[in-house]
Each structure stands twice: as C-alpha cells, then as structure tokens.
Amino acid sequence: MPRIEHLTDRSQLPTEQHVEYDFIFDTLHRVGGPFGILLHSPGLAEKVCRAGKQVRLGSDITMIERELALLSTSREKDASYEWATHVEIARREGMSEDAIVAIRENRSTDDLALEEKEIIDYTRTLLRTNRVPQDMFDALIERHGPRWVVEITATIGQYQYIAAINNAFEVEPKSGGEVLPIPMPNAG
Known part of the structure; x- marks a missing residue:
C-alpha cells in the first residue's frame, strides 16, 4: 500500500487537473504506478509522462535496448514495481x-552478446559511480552515435526518477509479477 493516497481515478482530482489526468490516461491507457503519486503535485505527473513518452516513443533505441537499460536501472535502484512490469515486456520482446538473469542477480556480463553487455555495463557504471569512463563512452559513440547515447542515458535517467518515486512512496508491484530480490541492508 502506498504511503499516501494513490490518485488513480479522475474523480479523485479537482476539475482543473482533469486535463492532466486525461493526458496520462490517453498515453498509458491507465493511471497508476508513480503517476498515482505524482498527481499530488499538479502539473508534475503530466511533465514526467511527456518525458517518458519521448523516451519510449520518440527514441531511436530499440525495445530490447530500452528494456535492457530499464531493467538494469531497476536492479540498481531495487525498483520492484518497474522490474515486475518490464521483465514481462523484455521477455515478450525477445530479450x-x-x-535477465545477469541483471537480476548482478552477475558478470562477460558471456552476453555485445549489445546486451554494453548497455548493462554502461547502466551499472553510470548509476554506481555517477560517471562513465572515457573509453566506454567513446566506444558507445563509435558504435551507435551521439543520439543513441543521449537516448539510452535519458532512459536510464527517466527510470531512475520513476524508481525514486515508487520506492519512496512504497508503490507495490502488481500481484503475480516477478519479484525482484532486494538485498538486505548491512546491519550495524
């Protein structure tokens, strides 16, 4: 149960926020997850949804590339809600x-295909160190070009933001979704 009321029905909002609700609903075909929380700040949910729509639909990255970045971000941020939703999408898209196992269990990427390895390693490095080594950056630019690197990085950033909302407000994954094992914090 989220820590604050989850605003998922249009009737829960003042009339002046119905346009925002409708935009989210029209884009996602539902209002839930982080958007049920973000609607507490008029205007914010729509802006986040617009950025997400651009990342998902206006990007040149493939669905598999997007899901690799998204699942890697979910693992790094212990984001159960996004993991449960997107691991199904990743499998359906052919990941x-x-x-999936390497991401979920924080395993080495050495035996994965280059396309998988580079996205997982890039995401892990960026989120663990807040930087990317020049050689890694240069290799991605050389293979994919600047637009791709911007878009994969924006995907990581977008879902890091979503993870923060879902985790802070304890938005639970849908029932029956794959559970992301969350490491226990060190005692002491």
Whole structure:
C-alpha cells in the first residue's frame, strides 16, 4: 500500500487537473504506478509522462535496448514495481534469459552478446559511480552515435526518477509479477 493516497481515478482530482489526468490516461491507457503519486503535485505527473513518452516513443533505441537499460536501472535502484512490469515486456520482446538473469542477480556480463553487455555495463557504471569512463563512452559513440547515447542515458535517467518515486512512496508491484530480490541492508 502506498504511503499516501494513490490518485488513480479522475474523480479523485479537482476539475482543473482533469486535463492532466486525461493526458496520462490517453498515453498509458491507465493511471497508476508513480503517476498515482505524482498527481499530488499538479502539473508534475503530466511533465514526467511527456518525458517518458519521448523516451519510449520518440527514441531511436530499440525495445530490447530500452528494456535492457530499464531493467538494469531497476536492479540498481531495487525498483520492484518497474522490474515486475518490464521483465514481462523484455521477455515478450525477445530479450535473452541470460541477460535477465545477469541483471537480476548482478552477475558478470562477460558471456552476453555485445549489445546486451554494453548497455548493462554502461547502466551499472553510470548509476554506481555517477560517471562513465572515457573509453566506454567513446566506444558507445563509435558504435551507435551521439543520439543513441543521449537516448539510452535519458532512459536510464527517466527510470531512475520513476524508481525514486515508487520506492519512496512504497508503490507495490502488481500481484503475480516477478519479484525482484532486494538485498538486505548491512546491519550495524
């Protein structure tokens, strides 16, 4: 149960916020997850949804590339809500089970295909160190070009933001979704 009321029905909002609700509903075909929380700040949910729409629909990255970045971000941020939703999408889109296991269990990427390895390693490095080594950056620019690197990085940033909302407000994953194992914090 979220820590604050989840605003998922249009009737829960003042009339002046119905346009915002409608935009989210029209884009996602529902209002839930982080948007049920973000609607507490008029205007914010729509702006986040617009950025997400651009990342998802206005990007040149493939669905598999997007889901690799998204699942890697979910793992790094212990984001159960996004993991449960997107691991299903990743499988449906044809992501290898080896990549899913490597992400979920924080395993080495050495045996994965280059396309999987580079996105997982890039995401892990960026989120663990808040930087990317020049050689890693240069290799991605060389292979994919500036637009791709901007868009994969924006995807990581977007879902890091979503993870923060879902985790802080304890938005639970849908029932029956794959559970992301969350490491226990160190005692002491």
